[in-house]
Amino acid sequence: MGNHVLPGNPPVPLLLRRSARARRISLRVSALDGRVTLTLPRGVPEREALAFAAEKEDWLRGHLSRRSDEVSVEAGASIPVEGRPRLLVATPGRRVRLFDDRIELPADSMAPRLAAWLKELARDRLHDACDHYSARLGRPFRRLTLRDTRSRWGSCTADGSLNFSWRLILAPPDVLSYVAAHEVAHLAQMNHSQAFWDEVERIHGPYRDPRLWLKRHGAELHRYRFDP
Known part of the structure; x- marks a missing residue:
């Protein structure tokens, strides 16, 4: 079906998917990556599905706002390793070294x-x-x-x-x-x-x-x- 966008600030990308088994239009937000899928039954026009998404905009944006923010892996970020948060620290050299509270690694291609x-x-x-x-x-x-x-x-x-x-x-x-x-x-x-x-x-x-x-x-x- 392709990609569409729900206008607003910020715009919300929508993945439209048509399903032979679907009985009604539905919206789903992935818990893993926040992808929004708009599913519609056969025979339902895209404009009707997009209008449905617009009606659900408040619910959709509220759901997306509750998701954890993504973390880019870069110096100063904290990521867990074996369940323990570790600060990423750029250091000279080529080795990656794991400590209780941090990971030291080269800044190049971190x-x-x-x-x-x-x-x-x-x-x-x-x-x-x-x-x-x-x-x-x-x-x-x-x-x-x-x-x-x-x-x-x-x-x-x-x-x-x-x-x-x-x-x-x-x-x-x-x-x-x-x-x-x-x-x-x-x-x-x-x-x-x-x-x-x-x-x-x-x-x-x-x-x-x-x-x-x-x-x-x-x-x-x-x-x-x-x-x-």
């Missing part, structure tokens, strides 16, 4: 350099966790892949491949561990039955708190922009 470093740290932590839980489960995984996914934090394929969002390294360590255990448990149960959750608890232990943290705060991990 955002992509930090993203690459965080991905490697995430890979190390997730490999260790998956090795641990797969040993407890008694089933090996085939390989581990990192992505910057927005729809899910992890997945397990039928051939035993595990996929994770590298942004889990920004979350507290128990959250990363829980997601690793969750996906490893799918090696035995490719479903979300009670048998699956029993496996998660058997290899991980109680998981309610990290699972709840992810539901409440997971979207905040997408606030951080690593664009150069």
